[in-house]
Amino acid sequence: MSNEDITLTAGDAEVTVRPGNGGRVGGLRVGGLELLRQGEKFGCFPMVPWCGRIRDGRFLNGATVHQLPLNSPPHAIHGTARDGAWRTARASEREAVITYDLVDPWPYAGRVTQVVTLTEDALTLTMAVETYDDSFPAQIGWHPWFNRNLGGDDVRIDFSAAWQEERGEDHLPTGRRTDPKPGPWDDCFGMPGGVDVTLTWPGQLELKVAGREEWVVVYDEQEAAVCVEPQTGPPNGLNTLPRLVTPIEPLEASTTWTWRRL
Template identity: 35%
Template sequence: MVHERRLPVDDALAPLPAGELHWLQAGDLEVALAAGAGGRLAQMRYRGVDWLVDAEEGGAATIAWGCYPMVPWAGRIRRGHFSFDGAPHELPVNFGGHAIHGVGFSRPWQIDSLDATSATLTLDLPRDRYWPFGGVARQVIRLQAHCLQLHLSVQAAQQAMPAVLGWHPWFRKPDRLLFNPGAMYPRDEEGIAVLPCVPPTPGPWDDCFITDRDRDIALVRGGQRLRLRSDGDHWVVYDGAPHATCVEPQSGPPDGFTLAPRRLQPGQQLAQTFELVWEHDAP
């Protein structure tokens, strides 16, 4: 029998306030960085319109606000179990009996550089029961007048490791979501993605999709259109909440250590970019 272990230190529903904020600005775009709260962006504001659910709206639950990096895995690892190089591994569960969203979103990140329009952060990944492989994660955040560029990477240390990267933005509920995926991972009775992929079904969704990289993904809200782009082809969309829609670029699917294993050799790096571009939305 699998017994669920609730670990307050890394419970995804435990409170995590924003703490100290560092505001970056370029033209009409402002971004609040909460490095101590999982290296996340606490707010994105363009021409006075706030785009993210903040800590108060999210009830300060670690999992439920801002835009945070998911590293060294994204989404759920089924019951925290996976195999790597022929050996079984078990991660502490932190959400509904599964291990969710990596270890970076609940830990403070170090600010290596910070100026008016950019920041670089790093996180030394643990080598303990929460993550047995070590490694280092790095974020680069850059603002332009209408564009936010995010870069996330993870590098293996002295031993090989599996890896999946992503971001989890909690966007305030848009007027419209423009999204036309090519395929979808179905979910089983535990709500976990499985193979083979199928044609997309109608929403509401809490699902992982595969899209062509040139397909347009956008949110429309407050007279603005926010275009989302990534150099990956996996996106998770959660739009079942009345107050928010999450559109999450990832380098692989949930339970990716089993469904689509990606192995990093010692010293090897996995990287992904996420670009958000604001435009005026014509009526």
């Protein structure tokens, strides 16, 4: 099938899926309000096969050192799948399934499947990385750009994290954990009970970002948008907390965003 845009609808919610533009969710409209920042690089893109920055673009698999292109010098950032064209496996009114085959510069063969499911009050994104070849470390995450403002007051971000990863001068976790500090943030937080972050646009909409994984990066240093990024490990996690994809065990993760009008 093609990689043309897909539109999902449920009640007054509408989602645009863009397989041809990095497998991203290009838009999420609720009652006519567009929640995601618009543009080729925005919306909500999948971070796979890694999330955030990899130090110097290098990671180990056993004793083998791999070098990735430094697309955010001096680091490699946010995986390769957001730069590729995904293919539509199937689509219906409320669900789309899209796939992406891992290719250079990623050094291992594998397939990513993303399922986008819409109901009247929730959007669920599920991703899996699988291989029938060599095992490799990987991460899964999502990078939504939520509009800071929907025409009223600015969004408020509320969450309770068990810890904050201390951020070094190079923007990567130092390995130390601290008590969560007030924003602005470009920081990774730990939530052992699962990701649970609430965005509130006062008088308009409340949206909860949830997931079973225990890591979330919150980024609110830009004027136009804020990012709440659930992921399967911290930045540089291919090196510090590798999760192996093997022929008998894929890596899977999901996040659900639930909203209500205020």
